[in-house]
Amino acid sequence: MAAVGVPFHAKAGNMAHFPSRSQGSSSSNSTPLHADAAAPAFDLSDFIMFDQAEFAPSSFGPEPPVVPPMVDGGRSNDQNSNLSNITINSGDMTVNARNTGVEGERREETSRIAFRMKSEVEVLNDGFKWRKYGKKSVKNSPNPRNYYRCSTEGCSVKKRVERDREDPSYVITTYEGIHNHMSPGVVYYTTQDSVSGRYYVAGCQVPPDS
DNA sequence: CGAATTTGACCAGCGC
């Protein structure tokens, strides 16, 4: 099953980009997670993050284009390891993606992606329909954690949403699992910048009457 | 009235 990632409701043209492996050795010169100047201002709520196995999910169609793994926020993907992490930091957002698997045996289809972003609303419109099934106050945090499950029949993707205990203006969202269906209202695509080699991911909401 | 949300109870994992 192909990794599907976490599509977000995004305005057309808004993009997030990820640094290529070849750059980023200097943390002070790390690429910020913003759109290029030519693109409309990047809204953090539009950010899309994918699981590392097939990093860029692209068009979200039945046969997404193959995009080479390139995420490296301080460590490279280790093909000999069934556990890898992706960490990207910028001033406004932190992303962590994780794939877990069982040593030796078949790989467990568990994909976990967490990111922290500045948002007034806790529940983002990511194009999927979520059903809340739990709320829990967590240790060391004054803010409760909300638990959501994808309401699409047969889809077991879950997400946890909580406000950052240090800065309540930030929302920490953790997605777990892979959607086995397409988002009902969003089309996704990726492009690669020929100069920098970076991959751009964008979501475009399909007009209701199209 | 059906669907979604709320919320207390319950369960499992982990550390001591």
Next chain:
DNA sequence: GCGCTGGTCAAATTCG
């Protein structure tokens, strides 16, 4: 074994 914590369940409640 016990208590703490995080995650899930499910009945009650609210909402559209």
